[in-house]
Amino acid sequence: xNKNDSECxxxxxxxxMTGVSAALFANELGLKTVIAGKTGETLYSSGLIxxxxxxPVDDKKIHDDPWALINEIKKSDSxxxxxxxxxxxxxxxxxxxxxxxxxxxxxxxxxxxNSRIITPLGHTKSTYCYPETMENNRIAFENKSSCIIIGxxxxxxxxxxxxxxxxxxxxxxxxxxxxxxxxxxxxxxIYSETVARFLQTxxxxxxFVTLLEPLVKDYEYVGLPAVLGIHNSSYLLxxxxxxxxxxxxxxxxxxxxxxxxxxxxxxxxxxxxxxxxFLNNYILTRNKDNSFDANHENNKAxxxxxxxxxxxxxxxxxGLSAKRKGIVETVFxxxxxxxxxxxxxxxxxxxxxxxxxxxxxKTNTSFNPIDENGxxxxxxxxxxxxxxxxxxxxxxxxxxxxxxASAYSAVQNIK
Amino acid sequence: xIKTKVLVIGGGATGTGVARDLxxxxxxxxxxxxxxxxxxxxxxxxxxxxxxxxxxxxDPVSAAExxxxxxxxxxxxxxxxxxTGGIYAAVKGDDPTFIEDFQEMCDKCGISAERLTVEEALAxxxxxxxxxxxxxxxxxxxxxPFRLSIENMSDAKNNGAKFLTGYELKSFKIENKKIVSxxxxxxxxxxEDIEPEIVINATGSWAVMITRMAGIxxxxxxxxxxxxxxxxRLSNMVLNRLRIPDDSDIIVPGGTVSIIGTTSERxxxxxxxxxxxxxxxxxxxxxxxxxxxxxxxRLIRVYSGVxxxxxxxxxxxxxxxxxxxxxxxxxxxxxxxxxxxxGKLTTFRLMAEKAVxxxxxxxxxxxxxxxxxxxxxDSPTAKFIKPGYSAxxxxxNNDVNDPxxxxxxxxxxxVVDSLIETLEDHAGDSYLVAMGxxxxxxxxxxxxMFCSLRILSYMYDKGVFKGDEGxxxxxxLLNERWKGLHPLLWDQAMVQAELMEALHCGFLGTxxx
Numbered sequence: 035x036n037k038n039d040s041e042c043x044x045x046x047x048x049x050x051m052t053g054v055s056a057a058l059f060a061n062e063l064g065l066k067t068v069i070a071g072k073t074g075e076t077l078y079s080s081g082l083i084x085x086x087x088x089x090p091v092d093d094k095k096i097h098d099d100p101w102a103l104i105n106e107i108k109k110s111d112s113x114x115x116x117x118x119x120x121x122x123x124x125x126x127x128x129x130x131x132x133x134x135x136x137x138x139x140x141x142x143x144x145x146x147x148n149s150r151i152i153t154p155l156g157h158t159k160s161t162y163c164y165p166e167t168m169e170n171n172r173i174a175f176e177n178k179s180s181c182i183i184i185g186x187x188x189x190x191x192x193x194x195x196x197x198x199x200x201x202x203x204x205x206x207x208x209x210x211x212x213x214x215x216x217x218x219x220x221x222x223x224i225y226s227e228t229v230a231r232f233l234q235t236x237x238x239x240x241x242f243v244t245l246l247e248p249l250v251k252d253y254e255y256v257g258l259p260a261v262l263g264i265h266n267s268s269y270l271l272x273x274x275x276x277x278x279x280x281x282x283x284x285x286x287x288x289x290x291x292x293x294x295x296x297x298x299x300x301x302x303x304x305x306x307x308x309x310x311x312f313l314n315n316y317i318l319t320r321n322k323d324n325s326f327d328a329n330h331e332n333n334k335a336x337x338x339x340x341x342x343x344x345x346x347x348x349x350x351x352x353g354l355s356a357k358r359k360g361i362v363e364t365v366f367x368x369x370x371x372x373x374x375x376x377x378x379x380x381x382x383x384x385x386x387x388x389x390x391x392x393x394x395x396k397t398n399t400s401f402n403p404i405d406e407n408g409x410x411x412x413x414x415x416x417x418x419x420x421x422x423x424x425x426x427x428x429x430x431x432x433x434x435x436x437x438x439a440s441a442y443s444a445v446q447n448i449k
Numbered sequence: 450x451i452k453t454k455v456l457v458i459g460g461g462a463t464g465t466g467v468a469r470d471l472x473x474x475x476x477x478x479x480x481x482x483x484x485x486x487x488x489x490x491x492x493x494x495x496x497x498x499x500x501x502x503x504x505x506x507x508d509p510v511s512a513a514e515x516x517x518x519x520x521x522x523x524x525x526x527x528x529x530x531x532x533t534g535g536i537y538a539a540v541k542g543d544d545p546t547f548i549e550d551f552q553e554m555c556d557k558c559g560i561s562a563e564r565l566t567v568e569e570a571l572a573x574x575x576x577x578x579x580x581x582x583x584x585x586x587x588x589x590x591x592x593x594p595f596r597l598s599i600e601n602m603s604d605a606k607n608n609g610a611k612f613l614t615g616y617e618l619k620s621f622k623i624e625n626k627k628i629v630s631x632x633x634x635x636x637x638x639x640x641e642d643i644e645p646e647i648v649i650n651a652t653g654s655w656a657v658m659i660t661r662m663a664g665i666x667x668x669x670x671x672x673x674x675x676x677x678x679x680x681x682r683l684s685n686m687v688l689n690r691l692r693i694p695d696d697s698d699i700i701v702p703g704g705t706v707s708i709i710g711t712t713s714e715r716x717x718x719x720x721x722x723x724x725x726x727x728x729x730x731x732x733x734x735x736x737x738x739x740x741x742x743x744x745x746x747r748l749i750r751v752y753s754g755v756x757x758x759x760x761x762x763x764x765x766x767x768x769x770x771x772x773x774x775x776x777x778x779x780x781x782x783x784x785x786x787x788x789x790x791x792g793k794l795t796t797f798r799l800m801a802e803k804a805v806x807x808x809x810x811x812x813x814x815x816x817x818x819x820x821x822x823x824x825x826x827d828s829p830t831a832k833f834i835k836p837g838y839s840a841x842x843x844x845x846n847n848d849v850n851d852p853x854x855x856x857x858x859x860x861x862x863x864v865v866d867s868l869i870e871t872l873e874d875h876a877g878d879s880y881l882v883a884m885g886x887x888x889x890x891x892x893x894x895x896x897x898m899f900c901s902l903r904i905l906s907y908m909y910d911k912g913v914f915k916g917d918e919g920x921x922x923x924x925x926l927l928n929e930r931w932k933g934l935h936p937l938l939w940d941q942a943m944v945q946a947e948l949m950e951a952l953h954c955g956f957l958g959t960x961x962x
Contacts, residue, residue, distance in 0.1 A: 078951070078952075088961070094961050094962045095962055096958070153956070154902070154957075155902075155920060155957050155959070157920075185910075188852060190852060190906070193906030193910045196906050196910070199916055199919075200917045212910070219849070221849065222849045222851060288952065289952065349943050350951065352944075356938065356939045356940065375726075376938075377725070377727065379935075381935075383931070384928050384931035385928065385959065428950045
């Protein structure tokens with residue numbers, strides 16, 4: 035028998051925010067847990083942990099108090115997953131995960147309400163928890179402090195000038211500059227990861243400081259694209275702040291971003307440190323006896339779980355697949371609650387809400403998937419995260435919040 | 450105020466063709482276009498240079514015109530034409546009488562059609578259905594309509610014509626049955642008065658709106674046709690269904706993609722021409738009978754154009770309405786006003802010639818048309834539209850200071866720089882959309898999701914955008930791309946669309962007020 039063969043209390047399918055959170059919560063309960071999936075899509079994450087900042091979906095406004103919005107969901111007839119979850123559990127589950135991230139070296143901040151973080155478009159993004167390296171991003175914007183945003187030559191998709199142009203109407207003391215790091219002169223374009231790796235060494239940080247010094251001396255705050263290291267961003271930020279005698283902050287960048295990479299790295303680290311079996315990049319096939327064959331290159335394992343949690347996400351995560359004639363769930367072929375024919379899926383205006391975003395798996399309040407008649411499919415099967423129906427996370431800005439809180443709630447129901 | 454001999458309204462193939470024809474005859478003209486070059490049907494068609502065979506059954510006059518004009522264009526503008534040849538193929542169930550009569554119908558119009566055995570046809574085009582029962586080879590070709598109109602514009606400009614893109618006609622001032630001036634306006638509210646001696650209305654389906662401003666009604670119907678772009682090229686030659694002309698009959702290769710269509714749907718206004726989900730399904734299901742690989746191909750985009758059809762009696766369906774064009778002389782009502790409409794891309798040059806001949810007659814100018822012989826120059830402005838051109842240049846230049854901004858289509862910073870230069874006097878809606886029209890940028894599988902942000906930030910760095918101008922530009926681009934995306938979102942395209950929404954709404958919040 036292969037060493038990976040295992041009987042376990044819980045098999046989690048999917049290793050994004052939902053799967054990883056569920057694995058940690060299950061581990062806390064003493065459940066023998068196996069998690070299988072890919073963390074690759076996490077690279078597309080902004081690194082911001084949203085709870086919710088808009089509701090209902092056609093509101094198109096952002097609100098500072100997520101708890102008021104969650105209470106509104108509970109009062110409405112919305113089928114949003116938050117309506118099944120106790121507010122205390124939502125708060126507790128987020129705190130727990132942020133603590134795991136912090137212990138693994140990726141510190142987050144949370145003010146109990148939504149905070150505004152400057153984006154590369156010069157808009158602000160309303161979010162619940164944000165990396166510690168963006169604390170001064172929030173403060174500088176809130177106070178419209180004396181601030182300079184510094185871009186890096188060759189780093190595409192980030193223009194400090196654009197951020198300044200968009201924000202300066204209401205922020206007089208905002209300036210912008212771009213620096214050239216000669217080390218990258220031989221490359222036609224660079225990614226934030228390239229710069230993050232460069233900044234890992236003391237010597238390169240000396241170079242960087244020499245370049246920034248003449249630009250920053252008249253400002254209280256200095257904003258940089260998120261490039262300050264991968265595993266030690268808070269340390270690098272403090273180190274540079276000390277050398278430059280300014281308050282520094284990061285601005286999230288468009289994917290593939292360093293903030294997404296940091297999360298991915300932390301996922302691997304905390305699963306490992308908590309002794310959770312992680313079948314990274316394994317492809318699962320379900321057998322008739324409800325066991326699963328897990329395959330990755332030449333590695334094979336057979337998993338015999340007592341419970342399964344579906345955390346496969348939507349289309350990007352491949353938990354759902356859109357066919358010409360309808361949407362299907364890819365692992366169990368579960369009933370997908372969906373808006374009928376394709377003509378109903380999308381609005382003709384990109385910026386209007388799309389019905390398809392409400393499609394997904396319907397569950398009972400214990401997060402067991404139910405069929406079209408409302409019957410539980412299997413009392414040992416659970417679903418959590420963005421695959422849940424009634425959850426337009428992109429418009430409501432509730433992606434991570436639903437992932438973490440529904441993972442928590444689902445796991446609490448496993449005996 | 451601008452004084453000129455001829456005011457041309459409409460910047461499609463016909464309008465730009467008229468401007469070039471006038472310029473080559475030494476007649477000063479100003480062209481106004483409310484959107485951008487080819488923003489109407491000229492930019493929303495198959496890009497097919499018809500051999501004429503398509504019309505031998507329903508409209509022999511157009512068929513013969515297509516044959517003649519196709520030959521001329523292959524001679525004067527070979528750089529924008531891919532002389533692929535075409536195949537007409539019938540599949541099991543198609544009408545055997547039509548198959549047998551096809552040769553004779555083509556012969557009557559002087560159109561070459563060579564009978565192929567099924568084996569020969571399949572050897573030429575292995576993606577043709579295994580159910581193919583008959584085939585002919587014809588002289589179809591593919592033409593790039595954007596390069597065509599931009600080359601027309603460049604050559605016209607080089608010969609003295611003036612172009613105002615992004616200017617919409619607001620009103621005519623008419624005195625003594627003559628247009629004495631026309632007022633045009635940008636979206637931003639900037640106006641210009643133009644005093645022409647003659648006005649040529651070359652606005653395709655919008656012709657009726659323009660004549661109404663001069664108090665004239667013409668009887669037109671609007672027939673919407675939708676077309677699908679695939680991610681890869683599905684055939685070497687133009688493929689046509691060998692049957693009485695119907696929907697989804699034609700697959701035209703264009704550079705790295707194929708364009709498949711069309712549908713025919715009566716609409717009330719040319720401004721309502723957007724593709725629908727049902728049309729996409731219809732095109733895929735029907736065209737897959739000729740080329741089954743289509744069902745497994747990734748679709749990139751769908752768009753709709755409007756055929757400007759002049760209403761005639763006794764036509765059973767819109768497909769049976771003639772595709773020849775009309776030059777309408779409004780003498781008697783408004784003496785210095787000409788409308789040219791109907792027709793098709795293949796015959797644009799002839800349409801321009803006839804309209805300008807009439808204008809010359811009215812002006813008393815005795816200058817002959819030269820566009821049938823004068824080669825259409827290969828201008829620098831249009832070169833980036835050519836598939837693969839910017840990619841090749843980028844690789845050859847191997848310049849470390851020239852990063853790619855659009856990765857799918859390999860459009861680099863230096864290309865964007867030169868596009869910004871050509872757009873200096875552009876008054877249209879969106880720089881980013883205009884850039885996409887003049888290059889391959891935003892046309893690849895990401896459909897602008899990532900490259901829009903890279904180009905946008907580069908343009909801010911360059912100082913092209915101030916304040917939040919760039920953001921409204923971005924929104925226009927995303928929505929323009931979306932209109933051609935949402936009806937075909939399944940499989941991989943759905944994943945891409947979700948990512949687009951996750952980035953632009955989930956993270957960046959571009960939908961918020």
